[in-house]
Amino acid sequence: MLMKLIKHDFLSTYRHILPVYFAIVGVAIIGGISLLFNDVRWLNIIIMIAFIISIVSLVVAMIVIVNQLFYKRLFTNEGYLNFTLPVSTMETFLSKIITGMIWLLSSILVSLFSFFLFVFIVALSHGG
Numbered sequence: 001m002l003m004k005l006i007k008h009d010f011l012s013t014y015r016h017i018l019p020v021y022f023a024i025v026g027v028a029i030i031g032g033i034s035l036l037f038n039d040v041r042w043l044n045i046i047i048m049i050a051f052i053i054s055i056v057s058l059v060v061a062m063i064v065i066v067n068q069l070f071y072k073r074l075f076t077n078e079g080y081l082n083f084t085l086p087v088s089t090m091e092t093f094l095s096k097i098i099t100g101m102i103w104l105l106s107s108i109l110v111s112l113f114s115f116f117l118f119v120f121i122v123a124l125s126h127g128g
Helices: 002-036 041-075 077-082 089-125
Strands: none
Touching: 002 041, 002 089, 041 077, 041 089
16 A cells, blocks of 8 residues: 555656656757857856856755645645545655655755766867
8 A cells, every 4th residue: 555655646746846857858959059058267167156056046945845745745635635545644744745755855866966067068079
C-alpha cells in the first residue's frame, strides 16, 4: 500500500515541480547560447551570476514546494481525507517523506545536469 501512496503523491506533485525543472534547464541552455554569441566580458559575468542564482533558487524553491505540499496534504481538508484511507498513519507519513526526498534528490540531479550543460556549451564556445 505504501507504493500506491507514493505513486499517488508523485502524480499529484509532478505538475508543481516539473515546470521548475524545465525552467532551470532552459536557463542553462539560453545562458550558454548567449555566452556563445557574446564577447562583452561584463555581460558574460552577469549571465553566469544569474545562472548560479537560478540554481540556488531552484534548491530553495524545491524546499518550499515540498514543505507546502507536505503541509497541504497532511494538515488541511485534503489531509483529513487522506487520514480516512485504510492505511496506517506511519505509511502516510512515510509516503510523504519518501516523495519529498526523491523530489529533493532529483532537483539536485537536475541542477547538476544543467550546470554541466551550461559548462559544456561555454566550453564549446571557447573552442575547448
